[in-house]
Amino acid sequence: MFGWTGTILRVDLTERTFRKETFGEEFAHKWVGGRGFALKTLWDELEPGVDPLGPKNKFIVALGPIAGIPAPNTGKTVVAAKSPLTGGYGDGNLGTQVTEQLRKAGYDMLIVEGAASEPTLLYIEDDKVEFLPAAEVWGKGTYATNDWIYARYGRKVGVLNIGQGGENLNLYSTVRSLEGRSGGRPGMGAVMGSKKLKAIVVKGSKPIPQADPKTMKKLGAADLRTVHEMDKKSGWSKQSTTGILAWCNEVAALPVRNMRKTRHSDAWKIDGERLDAARVATYGCPTCTMHCGIAVHDREGRESELDYENIGMLGSNLEVFELDQVGSLNYLCDDYGLDTISAGGVLGFYADAIDRGHIAGDFRFGDGEGAKELLRLAALREGDLGNLLADGTMRMARKIGRGSEAYAMHVKGLEVSAYNCKLCPGMALSFGTSPIGAHHKEAWVITFELNQTVRDSYGRDKAQKVIELQRIRGGLFEYIIACRFPWVELGWQLEHYPIYFNTITGLNWTLDDFWKVGDRIYSLMKFFWLREMPDWNRKMDYPPMVWFDPANADADGPIAGKILDLEKYDGLLDHYYDLRGWDKRGIPTRKTAAALDLEDEARQAEAFGRLED
């Protein structure tokens, strides 16, 4: 078998033991890597109803055949577990040297089981695995922890670590890697924290098995140059993802004031132009030639790396319109290891609840200094307020009550990313049907929706487009593993990925083969939900209710007086289920399961809820 190492490293933190396991072609071809490997493993190995923050949950680091190969944007790693934030399958991807190092150490997947009794650093170097004390950095932020690790092992290692957010079981804490990014929005940092696992350090020295390494090397090197040239020619990296902020503001899709508003006259102060002008450094993930991380100095003079999502959620959504102040909030999230999108959603919801008189408090929209203190409380779970904020929007709304669920901006418990869908039914469907909660990474349909359809339409074409994009973004890029931006932003053709895959594995797959894997993964994620939540119903695939409330329509601007229509959304959801071969609840039918080679999983799922034919 080429392309896969065929080896899994299984580590037990309770027993401080480890062992190597192998897998064969069947598993490799059926699940390919990344999200596929992680999901199938969690499905097979987790007891239904397991406590996500207990020792029986498993933390998974999963890679794929393309991961870590020198070719455009292959430096991504998937981290996964049962999510403490949503209760379903949860994962995220991040750019890190772990990708290449873990593959070179000889593994396609790392499964971490049990829980350590003391703060622990897991050190992996080829066949060697060590459990080292990490008490010295427990309680420290991700920057200090990374420095501590680099001082010991040099900068050539791959590092995954958590900050105080993960240690204190903040439910939207992430996993961080200073050689790239953060990942794992649905509380993957808390899962590491619950295992007292402060960091994973990886170093590898073996070649990655490839069918035709010579061709891949040539191809990869040439394509890296081409993508770099395409980026330079397009000028995308000048503003990177933040170019979208001004556009969202113009077309009334920007999150403002906990998404009560869609535009703001001060939005220009935090847009891509201002960001580029304030740039002090640029960062990127390993094997990337279109670096998208633009760093500015924050109010305290520290470097803070911003992108659209964090400016949208920590800036406009909180009505904080000073770039250095947004930078400070972002820096704190990164250092504590909190997800910036969810943190912005949580603080926006809190300010909104106070504003509506549903809870007492003195935090207001626009209060950047107050937001800093709240992030600290949330990361440390300090006091009642810290605990309230650390549990995420869905649980906050349950506690606050008084109808606050209606403006709690989450789907399945995961906070909505930075697109205000008051009049974007397709994007709302994308958020609604995302199997890990309201994440933009699954299907980013908003520009298609506004440009190529009637915005306020609910036709089958929109449902079809959401599925197409889920197959690519939530599918291909998440299990083959690569960064989607060359395709998203530069028009780098998808066909390159089967070429890489086939060169590395020696197989002969087409894009259609990949779509089937993506559909299989999406269907199994639904079975995972059914197993955890036997009373699952289609309402779990609804976006936040405030987007259907006529009282919440914009007073002026391009979408004045308009809002989503629940009945029509239901029709759109029916189209979506129909196209996917799922029933009216949004659960795959037996027939669909059979077509996707999921008969065994369907039989197991039937123990928890009836499947339709």
Added chain:
Amino acid sequence: MKVTVKMIGSFVYATGFSERIFDLAPGTTTDELLEIVEIEKSRPMIVARNGQAVVQGEKLEDGDRVVIAPIFSGGQAAGPH
């Protein structure tokens, strides 16, 4: 007639301006405007007029605000066929 034109993202650098008011002949269409602002027609783009996507050949009116953005997100042409 006066029309405000706003460039988004990389188009700011391609055209050399971020936002500018143009004095146009009555009846100017969005296609004609694209020639006036000198954006390579082959670049995939989204044009919005007063916050709404425009159809080809749409006529502009006095006081309009036109936003021109490079295409974001694959999925326009590519995708599963």
